[in-house]
Amino acid sequence: MTTVRTAQSRIEPVRPGPADRQGPRRRRHSENLPGYVFLSPWLLGLLAITAIPMMLSLYLSFTDYDILTPLSEVNWVGWDNYRRMFTSDPSYWHAVQVTVTFALVAVPLKLAAALAVALLLNRAIRGIGLFRGLFYLPSLLGGSVALAIVWRSMFSRDGSFNSFLAFFGIEGAPWVNDPRFALETLMVLAIWQFGAPMVIFLAGLKQVPAELYEAASVDGAGTWSQFRNVTLPMLSPVIFFNLVLETIHGFQGFTAAFVLSNGTGGPVDSTLMYTLDLYIKGFVELNMGYASAMAWVFLLTIGLITVVLFRTGRFWVHYSDAEEH
Amino acid sequence: MYPDKAPPTDVRTTRRHGTATRRRLLAAALVVPLALGAAACGGDDESSDPNKPVELSIFWWGAEGRATLTEKALELYHQKHPNVTFKKTWQANQGYFDKLATLTAGGNAPDLFQIDDNYIAEYAGRNVTLDLTSYAGDGRLDMSKFPPGLKEYGTVDGKLAGVAFGENTQGLVYDKTLLDKFKLPAPKTGMSWDDYISWAENVSKTAKVPGTQDASAVYQAYWVWLRQRGKDLYKGKELGFDEQDVTAWFELWKGARERGATPTPDVIHEGNATDISKQLVVTGKAATSWVWANQMPELKKNTKDELGVVAYPGDPKAQWARASMYFSVFRGSPNKDQAVDVLNFLANDPEAGKILGTDRGLPSNLEVRQVVADSVTDPSMKQTIAVQNELGKTFGPAPAVPLKGHSKVRSELIRVAEEVQFGRQTPAQGAAAFVAAAKAAIGQG
Numbered sequence: 070m071t072t073v074r075t076a077q078s079r080i081e082p083v084r085p086g087p088a089d090r091q092g093p094r095r096r097r098h099s100e101n102l103p104g105y106v107f108l109s110p111w112l113l114g115l116l117a118i119t120a121i122p123m124m125l126s127l128y129l130s131f132t133d134y135d136i137l138t139p140l141s142e143v144n145w146v147g148w149d150n151y152r153r154m155f156t157s158d159p160s161y162w163h164a165v166q167v168t169v170t171f172a173l174v175a176v177p178l179k180l181a182a183a184l185a186v187a188l189l190l191n192r193a194i195r196g197i198g199l200f201r202g203l204f205y206l207p208s209l210l211g212g213s214v215a216l217a218i219v220w221r222s223m224f225s226r227d228g229s230f231n232s233f234l235a236f237f238g239i240e241g242a243p244w245v246n247d248p249r250f251a252l253e254t255l256m257v258l259a260i261w262q263f264g265a266p267m268v269i270f271l272a273g274l275k276q277v278p279a280e281l282y283e284a285a286s287v288d289g290a291g292t293w294s295q296f297r298n299v300t301l302p303m304l305s306p307v308i309f310f311n312l313v314l315e316t317i318h319g320f321q322g323f324t325a326a327f328v329l330s331n332g333t334g335g336p337v338d339s340t341l342m343y344t345l346d347l348y349i350k351g352f353v354e355l356n357m358g359y360a361s362a363m364a365w366v367f368l369l370t371i372g373l374i375t376v377v378l379f380r381t382g383r384f385w386v387h388y389s390d391a392e393e394h
Numbered sequence: 395m396y397p398d399k400a401p402p403t404d405v406r407t408t409r410r411h412g413t414a415t416r417r418r419l420l421a422a423a424l425v426v427p428l429a430l431g432a433a434a435c436g437g438d439d440e441s442s443d444p445n446k447p448v449e450l451s452i453f454w455w456g457a458e459g460r461a462t463l464t465e466k467a468l469e470l471y472h473q474k475h476p477n478v479t480f481k482k483t484w485q486a487n488q489g490y491f492d493k494l495a496t497l498t499a500g501g502n503a504p505d506l507f508q509i510d511d512n513y514i515a516e517y518a519g520r521n522v523t524l525d526l527t528s529y530a531g532d533g534r535l536d537m538s539k540f541p542p543g544l545k546e547y548g549t550v551d552g553k554l555a556g557v558a559f560g561e562n563t564q565g566l567v568y569d570k571t572l573l574d575k576f577k578l579p580a581p582k583t584g585m586s587w588d589d590y591i592s593w594a595e596n597v598s599k600t601a602k603v604p605g606t607q608d609a610s611a612v613y614q615a616y617w618v619w620l621r622q623r624g625k626d627l628y629k630g631k632e633l634g635f636d637e638q639d640v641t642a643w644f645e646l647w648k649g650a651r652e653r654g655a656t657p658t659p660d661v662i663h664e665g666n667a668t669d670i671s672k673q674l675v676v677t678g679k680a681a682t683s684w685v686w687a688n689q690m691p692e693l694k695k696n697t698k699d700e701l702g703v704v705a706y707p708g709d710p711k712a713q714w715a716r717a718s719m720y721f722s723v724f725r726g727s728p729n730k731d732q733a734v735d736v737l738n739f740l741a742n743d744p745e746a747g748k749i750l751g752t753d754r755g756l757p758s759n760l761e762v763r764q765v766v767a768d769s770v771t772d773p774s775m776k777q778t779i780a781v782q783n784e785l786g787k788t789f790g791p792a793p794a795v796p797l798k799g800h801s802k803v804r805s806e807l808i809r810v811a812e813e814v815q816f817g818r819q820t821p822a823q824g825a826a827a828f829v830a831a832a833k834a835a836i837g838q839g
Contacts, residue, residue, distance in 0.1 A: 136498065137499070137520040226661065333809075335812065336660070337816060337818065352491075353491070353492075353801065353802075
C-alpha cells in the first residue's frame with residue numbers, strides 16, 4: 070500500500086506558488102501554523118517511513134548495494150542497474166510479462182464481478198445486510214497469508230476443488246503446482262476478493278437518483294437500456310475510481326504469489342510477479358541496488374499507467390456536477 | 395482528499411530555492427547522515443571486568459524441537475556464567491536469511507547467528523563474520539577435536555568464518571512401513587543409479603506409490619553424482635562440470651519419469667520445497683526423499699511410518715562429511731570474546747553436547763560425539779548416528795565450501811530441472827540454460 074500512496078502523491082503536481090502569493094504569505098503562514106502542528110505526527114511519519122527511505126532507495130538504485138556491506142562502502146555504478154534490467158536480465162522481462170498478464174485479466178474481471186454483485190445486492194430484500202456482509206468477507210481476509218495457504222491446499226492435486234470436480238466426473242489438474250494453471254489460480258483468488266470495489270459500487274448505486282430511472286421507464290427503456298443509459302454513466306466516476314485503485318493493486322500483487330510458490334515464483338517461474346522478482350533480487354540474491362532500481366522503474370510505470378487512465382477518463386467519465394457550471 | 399497546495403516542506407524548499415535540483419540535494423543531505431549512522435554502529439569496546447553483565451543476542455533457524463534443545467544448552471552456560479544472559483530469537487528456515495540480512499543492514503546483526511553453505515561465503519566475503527582464526531590459534535576456541543574436514547569447511551578465503559555445528563551427509567530416506575507392507579526390498583547403499591531407478595519402478599508398480607522423488611532438481615544429489623564421475627560442483631572459482639554432465643543428469647531422470655519410477659511433475663514440484671514437512675516420503679507421495687541424514691528425527695515427526703536411511707545411489711565414496719550448519723560471530727559485536735566463548739562451550743562441553751544431541755548433525759567434537767552416541771535415547775537420533783558412522787567409513791575428501799552465488803545456483807537448478815520435468819525444455823536445452831545461469835551466478839566469465 071505504501072507504493073500506492075507514494076505513486077499518487079508523486080502524480081499530484083507540486084509546483085511553486087505564483088509570485089502574487091508573496092504578499093499575503095506571512096499572514097497565512099501564521100494562520101496555518103496550528104494546522105501544521107496538528108498535522109506533524111502524520112508529516113513526521115511520512116518523512117521517516119516513506120520519504121526518506123524512498124530517497125535512499127533512489128540513491129541505492131545507482132549503486133551496487135548488497136545489504137551486507139555498510140552503506141558507506143557502496144560503489145556508485147551509474148545507470149548499470151537500469152541498463153542490466155532492460156538488456157541482460159531474462160527473468161526481468163518474464164516477470165513483467167507475468168505481471169501484465171495478471172493485471173490485464175484479473176482487474177477487469179474483478180471489477181465486473183464487483184459490479185454484478187453490487188447490482189444484485191442493491192435491492193430491498195429481507196436479510197440483504199447479511200448477504201452484503203458475506204460477499205464482503207473474502208476481502209476482509211485480503212492480503213492474508215492464511216487465505217493463500219488455504220488456496221494452495223484447495224487447488225492442489227488432491228485438494229477439495231478437485232474432489233468437487235470429481236462429483237461431476239471431471240478430472241481436475243494440479244492447479245497451483247502446474248505451470249499452465251498456477252497464474253490463473255492466482256487470478257481467481259484475486260477476483261474472488263472483490264468485496265472492496267463492490268462496497269464502493271454499492272455506495273455509488275445508491276447515489277443514482279430514482280427519478281432518472283422513473284423518467285427512463287416512462288420513456289420506455291427496458292432493464293438493459295436503463296443499465297446502459299442511466300446506471301453506467303451515473304456510475305462512471307465510481308467505476309473510474311475503482312479501476313485506478315484496482316489497477317495499482319493488481320500490479321502490486323505479492324502475498325498470494327509468494328505464499329503459493331514458497332517465495333520462488335514457481336513452478337517454473339509461472340507466478341513470478343514483478344514484486345516477487347524484486348524481492349528475490351533484493352533479499353535472496355542480495356542485489357539490493359538492483360532491486361531498488363527495479364522498484365523505481367515499477368513506481369514510474371505505475372505512475373505512467375495512472376496518468377494514462379486519468380487522460381482516457383476524460384472521454385468516458387461523466388461527472389454530473391460538471392454540467393451544472 | 396489532497397490539500398490544494400503542496401505539503402509545507404516542499405513549499406518551503408521550492409520557495410527558497412525555486413529549482414528541483416535543490417530538492418535533490420536535500421535528498422542527498424538526508425541520505426548521507428543515514429549512511430554514516432549505519433556504518434558507525436558496532437565498535438569493539440571489550441571490558442576487562444569478567445563479571446560485568448553481558449547480554450548476547452543469538453539467532454537460529456529450525457523447528458520447535460531445536461529451540462527447546464538450544465535454549466536448554468544456553469541455560470547451562472548461563473548457570474556457569476551468571477553474568478551472561480541471552481536474547482534468543484529463532485524462526486523457520488524460510489525467511490530466516492531475509493531477516494538476518496535486514497538485521498545486518500541495520501547494524502543490528504545478532505552477536506551469534508546460525509548460517510549455512512548457502513550464505514557463509516556471502517557473509518564472510520563481505521566481512522560480516524568475525525575472523526575466528528586467532529581464537530582457534532590460541533585455544534580460546536578449541537577445534538582440536540574436530541575432524542580436519544569440518545574445520546576447513548568453515549574457512550572462506552583463508553578466514554575462519556564459522557564454527558561447524560554438526561556433521562551430516564546425504565541420506566536417501568525411505569518409507570520402511572510401506573515397503574514392508576508390500577514385501578519390497580529396501581534400497582541399499584552402493585546400488586547403481588540404474589539399479590536404483592529399476593527398484594523404484596518396481597515399487598511404483600507394486601505399491602502404487604511412486605518409488606522415488608525425482609532428484610534432478612536436488613543439488614546435493616547432482617553433486618554426489620558428479621563426484622562419482624570424477625567431476626565436482628565447483629572447481630576453484632569456476633563450475634566443475636559442463637553441459638554434457640547436466641544433459642546426462644537430466645536424461646537419467648527423464649528416463650526414470652518415463653518408466654514411472656517418479657511422481658508426476660506437479661508432485662515433484664511440491665517435494666522440491668525445502669520445508670521438511672513437504673518431503674514426499676512423509677507426505678506419502680513417494681517412497682523415498684533426498685535429504686540430509688541429520689534430518690531424520692524431524693522427518694520422523696511428520697509421519698507415522700517407520701523410516702530408513704541409506705546413502706545416495708552409486709559409489710558412497712562420493713559422499714563427504716559436510717558441515718550441516720555453522721555458528722558465526724558478528725564482527726561488529728561489542729562482546730566478541732564472550733560470544734566466542736559461548737561457541738566454544740556449545741561445541742566442546744560434553745553436557746551441552748548431550749543436550750543438543752544430533753539435532754544439527756553429529757557433534758563436531760569427536761569426543762562429544764562419542765558421549766552423545768553412548769547416551770542418546772531418541773530412536774531416530776540413534777538411527778542417524780548409526781548410519782552416519784557407517785557411511786563415515788567410506789567418506790571421500792570434502793569439497794571446498796561452496797562459492798558466493800551458491801544459493802542462486804541451487805535455485806536455478808530447481809527452475810531449469812522443473813522446466814525439463816514439465817517437458818518445456820529438452821535435457822540438452824535445460825543443460826545449456828543451467829550452465830549459463832550458474833556461470834552468471836558465481837560471476838564466472
